[in-house]
Amino acid sequence: MKAVFDDSKPIFQQVAEMIADDIVDGELEEGEQIPSTTEISKFYQVNRATVQKGLSLLVESGYAFKQRGVGIFVAEGAKSRLLAERKEDFHIQYVKPMLEEAKRLQMTKEEIIHFMEEKYDD
Known part of the structure; x- marks a missing residue:
């Protein structure tokens, strides 16, 4: 994961793109759990709500799925x-x-x- 943001788009979109980059690069495999909102927010030094919004974007797009009480995982075929x-x-x-x-x-x-x-x- 890289932690450099710019003003080209909202931070939550950039967080989602960085996680998507990790999927494309093979750093996150299909079926693997994505780091928690807390871990990501600490890593990127951004608000947890911002990270949650970025993760929700991945879930809405079908690249990730939520497993209630466990976390968010990379979807098959992502x-x-x-x-x-x-x-x-x-x-x-x-x-x-x-x-x-x-x-x-x-x-x-x-x-x-x-x-x-x-x-x-x-």
Whole structure:
């Protein structure tokens, strides 16, 4: 878990994204218990209500589930769903604008592929 917040969006959303990052990175496995609200609030040094709101966001999105009296756990399929969602976001945010610019520069498909293959391992 990283503990750096910015002003781009509410802290509870950033907490939810950081936990989702841990799921994507394999630091939290499917079926594994997510640290408690108290543990997370101490780690990030934020209000427990803020953390609870972030955890609720994960539960509402289906990436986590509550087990009454025990805690919150990573849901089955959460990692694959998060990866699919983030790949789509990557396409929209980076690939689509890149291809639009490549077309504007009159680059061929082959040039784009060659450029990507050449730079991918750098």
